[in-house]
Amino acid sequence: MLNMKIAVVGLGYVGLPLSLQFARSCVSVLGIDVDPKKIDLVNNGRSYIKHIEHSAIAELVGSGKFSASTDFSLVKEVEAVIICVPTPLTKNREPDISFVLETGRAIAPFLPKGALVVLESTTYPGTTDEDLRVVLEEGSGMKAGSDFHLAFSPEREDPANEQSKVKKIPKVVGGYTPACLERATKLYGRAIDTLVPVSSCRVAEATKLLENIFRSVNIALVNELKLVYRAMGIDIWEVIEAAKTKPFGFNCIPIDPFYLTWKAREHGEHTRFIELAGEINTRMPEHVLHRVADALNAQQKSINGSRILVLGLAYKPNVDDERQSPSYVLMDLLEQRGAEVAYYDPYVPAIKATREHSQFAGRESVEWNRATIGNFDVVLIATNHSSVNYQELADWAHCI
Numbered sequence: 001m002l003n004m005k006i007a008v009v010g011l012g013y014v015g016l017p018l019s020l021q022f023a024r025s026c027v028s029v030l031g032i033d034v035d036p037k038k039i040d041l042v043n044n045g046r047s048y049i050k051h052i053e054h055s056a057i058a059e060l061v062g063s064g065k066f067s068a069s070t071d072f073s074l075v076k077e078v079e080a081v082i083i084c085v086p087t088p089l090t091k092n093r094e095p096d097i098s099f100v101l102e103t104g105r106a107i108a109p110f111l112p113k114g115a116l117v118v119l120e121s122t123t124y125p126g127t128t129d130e131d132l133r134v135v136l137e138e139g140s141g142m143k144a145g146s147d148f149h150l151a152f153s154p155e156r157e158d159p160a161n162e163q164s165k166v167k168k169i170p171k172v173v174g175g176y177t178p179a180c181l182e183r184a185t186k187l188y189g190r191a192i193d194t195l196v197p198v199s200s201c202r203v204a205e206a207t208k209l210l211e212n213i214f215r216s217v218n219i220a221l222v223n224e225l226k227l228v229y230r231a232m233g234i235d236i237w238e239v240i241e242a243a244k245t246k247p248f249g250f251n252c253i254p255i256d257p258f259y260l261t262w263k264a265r266e267h268g269e270h271t272r273f274i275e276l277a278g279e280i281n282t283r284m285p286e287h288v289l290h291r292v293a294d295a296l297n298a299q300q301k302s303i304n305g306s307r308i309l310v311l312g313l314a315y316k317p318n319v320d321d322e323r324q325s326p327s328y329v330l331m332d333l334l335e336q337r338g339a340e341v342a343y344y345d346p347y348v349p350a351i352k353a354t355r356e357h358s359q360f361a362g363r364e365s366v367e368w369n370r371a372t373i374g375n376f377d378v379v380l381i382a383t384n385h386s387s388v389n390y391q392e393l394a395d396w397a398h399c400i
Contacts, residue, residue, distance in 0.1 A: 003026065004026075004027050004028065004079055004080075004190070005027070005028040005029075005030065005077060005078045005079060006022060006027055006028070006029055006030070006078050006079060006080040006081070006082065006187070007029075007030045007031075007032055007074065007075050007078045007080070007081045007082070007107075008022070008029060008030070008031050008032070008081075008082045008084060009032045009033070009072075009081060009082070009083045009084065009085060009103050009107070010032075010033060010083065010084035010085040010086075010099075010103075010121075011031045011032075011033040011035075011038050011039075011042065011068065011084075012033075012084065012086070013049060013157055013159060014084040014120060014121075014155040014157050015031065015033075015082075015084035015120075016031070016042075016049060016052065017049075017052065017157065017166050018082065018084060018120070018155075018166060019031050019066060020052070020056055020057065020060060020066065020166075021165075021166040021167055021191045021192075022190070022191045023060040023065040023066040024060070024065075024191075025190045025191040026065075026190070027065075027190055027191065028064075028065060028066075029060075029065065029066045029067075030067055030068070030069065030074055030077070030078060031066065031067070031068035031069070032068070032069055032070065032071070032072060032074070032075075033068065033070065034070060035070075036070055038068070039068045039069060039070055042057060042061065042066070042067075042068035043061060043067060043068050044061075045057050045058025045059075045061050045062065046058075049159075051159050072106040072107055072110065073109075073110050074110075075107045075110040075111060075112075075115075076110040076111075076112055078112070078115065079112070079114075079115055079116065080115060080116040080117070080118065080187050081107055081111070081115065081116070081117050081118070082118045082120060083100065083103050083104075083117070083118065083119045083120060083121060083132075084120045084121060084155060085099040085100055085103050085121055086099050086121070087099065087100060087121045087122055087123050095123065095124055097121075097123055097127055097131060099121075100119065100121055100123065100127065100131070100132060101131060101132070101135050104117075104132050104135035104136050104139065105135055105139055107136075107139075108135065108136050108137075108138070108139025108140040109139055109140065111136065111139075111140045111142070111148055112148075113142060113147055113148065114147070114148065114149075115148050115149070116148070116149040116150075116151065116180070116183050116184060116187060117132075117136060117148065117149070117150050117151070118150075118151045118152065118153050118184055118187070119132055119151075119152050119153075119201075120152075120153055120154060120155040121155070122154060122155065122208050122209070122212070123205060124205065124209070125202040125203075125205040125206045125209070126202060126205070127152075127205060128150060128151070128152040128174075128176065128201040128202075128205065129150075129176060129200075129201050129202065132150070133150055133176065136148070136150070144176050144177075144180075145176050145177040145179070145180060149175070149176070149177075149179065149180040149183040149184070150175070150176040150180050150201070151173060151174060151175045151176065151180050151181065151183070151184035151201065151204075152173075152174050152201040152204040152205055153171055153172060153173045153174070153184060153188060153204060154172055154204060154205070154207060154208030154211075155208075156169045156170075156171070156172075156208075156211075157169075166191075166192070167191065167192060167193055168193055168194075169192075170192075170193075170194040170195070170196050171188050171192040171194065171195050171196065172196045172198060172204050172207050172208070173185050173188060173195055173196065173197050173198065173204060174197075174198045174199065174200050174201045174202070174203050174204030174205070175200070175201065176200075176201055181197055185197055220273055221273055221274075222236070222240070224271060224272070224273045224274065225239075227269060228260065228264045228267070228269045228271060231264070231267035231268065231269050232263070232264075232267055251315045251316075251321055251323045251324045251325075252324065253324070254278070254281065254282075254324050255324065257271075257274045257277070257278055258274075258275075258278060260274065261274050261275055284326065285326050285329040285330050285333055286333070288330060288380070288382075289303075289330070289333050289334065289337075292308065292334070292378055292380060295378055295399050296377065296378060296399075299377070299398075299399065301377060302338075303334060303337040303338060303339045304337055304338030304339065305338060305339070305340075306339050306340070306377040306378065307339070307340045307342075307375065307376045307377050307378075308334055308339045308340070308341050308342075308376060308377060308378045308379075308380060309341075309342050309343065309344060309366065309373070309376040309378070309379045309380065310327050310330060310331055310334075310341060310342070310343040310344075310380050310382050311343070311344050311345070311379055311380065311381045311382060311383070311388065311393070312327060312343075312344075312345055312381065312382045312383025312384065312385055312388075313325060313327045313328075313343050313345040313347075313348045313351070313365075313382070313383065314327075314345060314347050314348055314383050314385070315383070316383065317383055317384050317385050317386060318347070318385055318386055318387070319347060320347040320348055322345075322348050322351070323354075325382075325383070326382065327343070327382040327383060328354075328356065328357040328360065330380065330382060331343065331357075331360065332357065332359075342363075342366050342376070343363070343365060343366070344365050344366050344368060344373075345365050345383070345385070346365070346368075346385060346387055346388070347385065348365060349364060349365050350362065350363065350364045350365070351363045351364075368389075368392075370392075370395075370396045373392075373393065373396040373397055374396050374397070374398065376397070376398070377398060377399065378398070378399045378400075379393065379397040379399070379400050380400075381400065
């Protein structure tokens with residue numbers, strides 16, 4: 001029984017599969033697109049996407065569960081509108097959200113009160129809240145969050161992958177308000193097995209960008225390595241297959257990349273990506289220092305003269321190896337600015353002499369008790385050992 005009607009705007013590689021999945025889930029789906037050829041094909045049960053069979057469309061169109069139109073005024077008949085339009089870049093590699101805004105302007109005059117609008121197009125954080133919302137409010141005369149609902153749920157298509165059906169891919173959903181989120185999760189819950197609610201549209205937008213930036217960065221890294229290893233006469237594919245056998249790192253992570261950058265110069269290659277990664281990672285203690293300063297400023301204090309406890313000296317949780325640990329860098333930076341610094345680490349009872357930070361040799365870990373922890377202005381968690389009682393820390397510390 002069809003007890004809900006929605007519209008999906010944009011019947012491309014995202015919108016068409018999504019429409020079919022909702023139609024299979026007892027939802028009446030109206031597909032809207034500006035391309036009349038797509039509309040004719042859909043209404044005649046024909047597919048224009050290779051991995052989607054004609055029969056998949058024909059069955060749903062024939063049963064009345066799915067239809068298509070170029071008429072945006074039909075939005076007045078639906079309970080929800082899902083926007084799946086392109087978001088390309090301009091020639092200057094700047095975001096072009098014109099299709100999103102044009103869609104918003106097209107549907108706004110016909111948007112029923114209480115309806116839900118969801119944007120699925122990949123975009124920058126703030127698009128839904130700052131850009132699409134304004135267009136919808138201006139065109140409809142209503143307010144998001146009270147008169148209509150607004151949400152963002154990034155598309156996650158994997159065309160032609162039989163193991164990645166729309167129904168099976170976890171769906172991230174963020175709402176403009178908690179009520180908007182609730183409405184959006186109820187909608188997607190009809191058609192998608194696993195939902196991943198997040199706190200806002202911005203978080204959902206940022207999630208999609210992180211997913212693809214992570215992959216883009218990894219692709220670029222391997223491309224750079226391919227050029228370097230080719231110059232050295234090394235087969236990158238053999239290296240990758242061998243490297244896949246070790247799914248973990250060691251304390252030498254901050255050091256090893258620079259061995260390759262040095263050798264690459266001998267072969268006329270400049271490893272910009274590797275060096276940039278090293279620069280960013282090296283700067284992170286400075287970022288943490290600024291966060292500590294902000295926390296102290298909130299207490300009307302400065303780093304100079306404050307007592308600061310660094311929790312965790314080891315380079316990673318649950319080990320006693322502190323080589324290449326950024327905790328030393330943090331302690332050094334804090335002391336340079338006049339802080340009185342101590343540390344607690346159940347795995348490192350005393351600091352051994354090191355070449356890089358010899359000034360800390362002989363220092364011992366403080367005791368773990370209320371009186372000691374409560375005597376510090378700030379506790380900085382640098383290494384999150386699992387044996388630490390974080391509830392006690394929360395009860396005892398003035399600021400974490």
